[in-house]
Structures are given as C-alpha cells and as structure tokens.
Amino acid sequence: MGMKDTMTSPSTTRNLDRYGHPALPWSRPRDALVSETPTADLTFFVATVRPDGRPHSAGVGAVWVDDALYFTSGPGTRKSRNLAENPTCSVSVRLTGIDLTLEGTAERVTDPETVARLAEVYNSGGWPAEADGDVFTAPFSAPSAGPPPWHLYRLALRRAVGVATAEPHGATSWEF
Structure with a gap:
C-alpha cells in the first residue's frame, strides 16, 4: 500500500x-504492534472520561499504521461522545510478550484519503470496511461500535507504559 512506517522515538x-531488569526499548511494543495488527486476534480497550468525571472503557477495533494507533467508533456511542467533550484517553492491549497502555489525545480523522487507506488495512485483517468520504461503512462491526457509519480516530501518543510478560522481563514508561 506504500504506507510509510517511520520510527517514533520517545523523548524520555x-x-x-523493581527487580533489576533494564528498561525495555520502545521498539519492543512498537514492533509487536506493527506485526500483530491488523491480523492477530487482539482486543484493544479505550478508556475515556464521561462529562461527570466517571471513567468509561470499551473495546475498539484498532490498528497500528504509519507509526500511529487508529481505532473506530460510532458517533453515537458513549466513547465517541466522551471523546467529543474530552479527547484525552488511553488504549490498552495485551500483545505477545508485553502488556501495553498508550495515553494521548484521540483526534478524529476526516481526510478521505487516510480513511480509504485505513479501510484497506482493516480489510487485510478481515473486517470488510469501506470508506465513504470521512467515515467507514461495513456489513457488520462489533456491537460496542454502534450502528454505521463509524468514525476513525488517531491517537496522538503522549505516553506509553509496557510490562513484559515474557523474557526479557521489565516494566518501562516512554514519553513522546
């Protein structure tokens, strides 16, 4: 597809x-995201904040493309309504050998070219998404996504935390 995948480097x-293991390199979770999305059976959870301050968490379909995390959600869902009020969120996933939480700001993607390109990525993973201008349509999606059309969001990454579940072990945070 000609997508450029450049390495985002953490600033810190x-x-x-606490057990003497060295810091983990950012390349470890990043490479897992590159290799495991969109084809591995991964469940991503986005955590948002309701207008009254209470937390909300829901599963989302997410992919790592062009060194960024993208996810989808219907405009009427609680998570999309929360993001419209406060775009700060976190997204968590268990990758092979490392649990990862990504923190940042969800930005709605409205560029039709990017939406079309991401539809191709979702298709390669088995979801028959089609771009319709700045939204996705498909014959189905997860029940938590709400009815079509679906919005595409890009997480502007600020911080990540990884806890290794396989050798080499360790726990690290990265600031971007």
Whole structure:
C-alpha cells in the first residue's frame, strides 16, 4: 500500500522495574504492534472520561499504521461522545510478550484519503470496511461500535507504559 512506517522515538524512557531488569526499548511494543495488527486476534480497550468525571472503557477495533494507533467508533456511542467533550484517553492491549497502555489525545480523522487507506488495512485483517468520504461503512462491526457509519480516530501518543510478560522481563514508561 506504500504506507510509510517511520520510527517514533520517545523523548524520555523511565525504568519502572523493581527487580533489576533494564528498561525495555520502545521498539519492543512498537514492533509487536506493527506485526500483530491488523491480523492477530487482539482486543484493544479505550478508556475515556464521561462529562461527570466517571471513567468509561470499551473495546475498539484498532490498528497500528504509519507509526500511529487508529481505532473506530460510532458517533453515537458513549466513547465517541466522551471523546467529543474530552479527547484525552488511553488504549490498552495485551500483545505477545508485553502488556501495553498508550495515553494521548484521540483526534478524529476526516481526510478521505487516510480513511480509504485505513479501510484497506482493516480489510487485510478481515473486517470488510469501506470508506465513504470521512467515515467507514461495513456489513457488520462489533456491537460496542454502534450502528454505521463509524468514525476513525488517531491517537496522538503522549505516553506509553509496557510490562513484559515474557523474557526479557521489565516494566518501562516512554514519553513522546
């Protein structure tokens, strides 16, 4: 598809491990995101904040493209309504060998070219999404996505935390 995948480098790396393991390199979760999305059976959860301050968490279909995380949601869902009021959120996933939480700001993608390109990526993973201007349509989606059309969001990454579940072990936070 000709997508450019450049390496985002953290500005700060902080070792959170209490057992003597060295800090983990950002390349470890990043490479897992590159290789495991969109084809691996991964469940991503986005955490948002309701207008009254209470938390909300829901599963989303997410992919890593062009060194960024993208996810979808119907405009009428609680998570989309929360993001419209406060775009700050976190997205968590268990990757092979590392649990990862990504924190940042969800920005709605409205560029039809980017939406079309991401529809191709979702198709390669088995979801028959079609771009319709600045939204997705498809014969189906997860029940938590709400009815079509679906919006595409890009997470502007600010911080990530990884906890290794396989050798080499460790726990690290990265600031971007």
